[in-house]
Amino acid sequence: MIIVHHLNNSRSQRVLWLLEELGLEYEIKPYRRDAKTMLAPPELRKVHPLGKSPVVSDGPSVLAESGAILEYFADKYGAGRLAPAPGTPERLRYTYWMHFAEGTAQPSLLLKLLFDRIKSAPMPFFARPIARKIADQALATYVVPNLERHMDFMEAALGRDEWFAGPRFTAADVQMSFPVEVSRMRGGLDGRRPKLMAFLEKIHARPAYQRALERGGKYELLR
Numbered sequence: 378m379i380i381v382h383h384l385n386n387s388r389s390q391r392v393l394w395l396l397e398e399l400g401l402e403y404e405i406k407p408y409r410r411d412a413k414t415m416l417a418p419p420e421l422r423k424v425h426p427l428g429k430s431p432v433v434s435d436g437p438s439v440l441a442e443s444g445a446i447l448e449y450f451a452d453k454y455g456a457g458r459l460a461p462a463p464g465t466p467e468r469l470r471y472t473y474w475m476h477f478a479e480g481t482a483q484p485s486l487l488l489k490l491l492f493d494r495i496k497s498a499p500m501p502f503f504a505r506p507i508a509r510k511i512a513d514q515a516l517a518t519y520v521v522p523n524l525e526r527h528m529d530f531m532e533a534a535l536g537r538d539e540w541f542a543g544p545r546f547t548a549a550d551v552q553m554s555f556p557v558e559v560s561r562m563r564g565g566l567d568g569r570r571p572k573l574m575a576f577l578e579k580i581h582a583r584p585a586y587q588r589a590l591e592r593g594g595k596y597e598l599l600r
Contacts, residue, residue, distance in 0.1 A: 392433060
């Protein structure tokens with residue numbers, strides 16, 4: 378039996394969605410973030426030493442990292458439905474976007490969250506102007522320009538084909554859903570990039586996406 382150690386409002390929602398796309402049976406073991414710190418509970422360390430989500434078990438195998446998990450399930454159970462054939466141009470694009478999501482897109486989005494929180498964090502009054510100035514400078518000179526560049530790049534990719542890896546939906550679109558959704562929430566994604574906005578509409582309308590929400594519970598990305 379496949380077991381998904383599912384943390385609320387986390388990347389593990391992507392795993393549930395992929396499993397629904399594949400029509401696989403699975404069990405959810407839910408975990409809740411700490412209401413103050415928003416960190417994962419220490420119980421997850423009993424499953425994986427890093428104590429992060431997602432983590433899955435498939436028989437004796439325990440696997441972490443969402444990209445690795447999605448590739449594993451798509452290759453093992455997808456029968457070619459959610460991953461392009463090896464050696465094709467689509468497979469190369471598929472592999473690229475599977476890694477781009479966390480390796481390139483997410484770091485800048487995380488920095489945006491952190492610097493925004495620094496600007497509003499409680500601190501001594503004399504330190505507040507300095508902290509805000511540093512945060513604003515970092516956002517203006519590095520973080521936001523990178524976010525804009527990334528969104529332009531993703532928009533252009535969807536201008537070439539309907540989906541990230543080519544003309545058909547793959548696990549790369551499941552993987553890319555998280556950075557695109559986070560970009561919509563706090564990265565500045567809006568109607569100026571219609572291809573990305575249409576991508577969100579299409580994935581949210583997929584029956585498997587909706588079933589995953591029903592199984593995984595309320596899904597609100599961290600603000």
